[in-house]
Amino acid sequence: MFSLLSKKGKASESRSPTGGLGRTYAVGDVHGRFDLFVGMLRLIEDDLANRPTDIFKIIFLGDLIDRGPQSADIIELAETLSRSTSHLQFLKGNHEEMFLHAFAGDEQAAGFFYSVGGRETLMSYGLDCAEGDTMSGEQLVAWMKLHIPDSHIRFISRFDDMVQSGDFIFVHAGIKPHVPLHRQALSDLRWIRNEFLNCETLHPGVIVHGHSITQEVEERPNRIGIDTGAYFSGRLTGIAIEGEDRWYLTATNDAPVATALAETADTP
Numbered sequence: 001m002f003s004l005l006s007k008k009g010k011a012s013e014s015r016s017p018t019g020g021l022g023r024t025y026a027v028g029d030v031h032g033r034f035d036l037f038v039g040m041l042r043l044i045e046d047d048l049a050n051r052p053t054d055i056f057k058i059i060f061l062g063d064l065i066d067r068g069p070q071s072a073d074i075i076e077l078a079e080t081l082s083r084s085t086s087h088l089q090f091l092k093g094n095h096e097e098m099f100l101h102a103f104a105g106d107e108q109a110a111g112f113f114y115s116v117g118g119r120e121t122l123m124s125y126g127l128d129c130a131e132g133d134t135m136s137g138e139q140l141v142a143w144m145k146l147h148i149p150d151s152h153i154r155f156i157s158r159f160d161d162m163v164q165s166g167d168f169i170f171v172h173a174g175i176k177p178h179v180p181l182h183r184q185a186l187s188d189l190r191w192i193r194n195e196f197l198n199c200e201t202l203h204p205g206v207i208v209h210g211h212s213i214t215q216e217v218e219e220r221p222n223r224i225g226i227d228t229g230a231y232f233s234g235r236l237t238g239i240a241i242e243g244e245d246r247w248y249l250t251a252t253n254d255a256p257v258a259t260a261l262a263e264t265a266d267t268p
């Protein structure tokens, strides 16, 4: 599986793909949809076969976990693939942030995490949901420490905050307008919404982001939003950028899980 990804070794290291030298793929919020995660990797492999290049990077924009049913499988595969290729890069979303805080022992964070889709993540690690629903924050933390592999925690802890490549800046949620990139707060990179979404001023680069769901890709002069709500829409969107060209990839699967989860769309 994913032979192209694992074969091509270190070619992209120390090069800047969107600086005219190669290609950057960025993928929006996966949110527990292992089917779409695998589907997107296959689409990217096909794309690479159709338009070959050795210089490419695949950036997942964060929120791999929560809400959808198979977060544990996603982390396991992502970690496995990352060991054999340098082409993959992952950003921390607000959901990875909550997950790590909960695991680190923040009981209040654990309760909040559970209520905004962490419940499904813990179920993917084997938690019985009826049992989980009665647990206190303290009990959730204890359960997580017993059942979530250290390797998964170490892997997620190493996710990046921001990637700048050529004229583009890749982040989970956005940036705070008028603040230099090196002074951005992590809370803004992972959580910001309206102040960034409504801003029409040009930033130091075109911001490619997820986090805020739109039905279709949102292309503005200063930003490109690619979170098409995979966990309930069944559509996971990726963008490919190479020089002046850009094109989109969409992994789709209308599984019945879609409608059952739609009601949580507006929570963090």
Ligand SMILES: [Mn+2]
Binding pocket: 029, 063, 093, 094, 095, 172, 173, 190, 210, 211, 212, 268
């Ligand atoms: Mn998010």
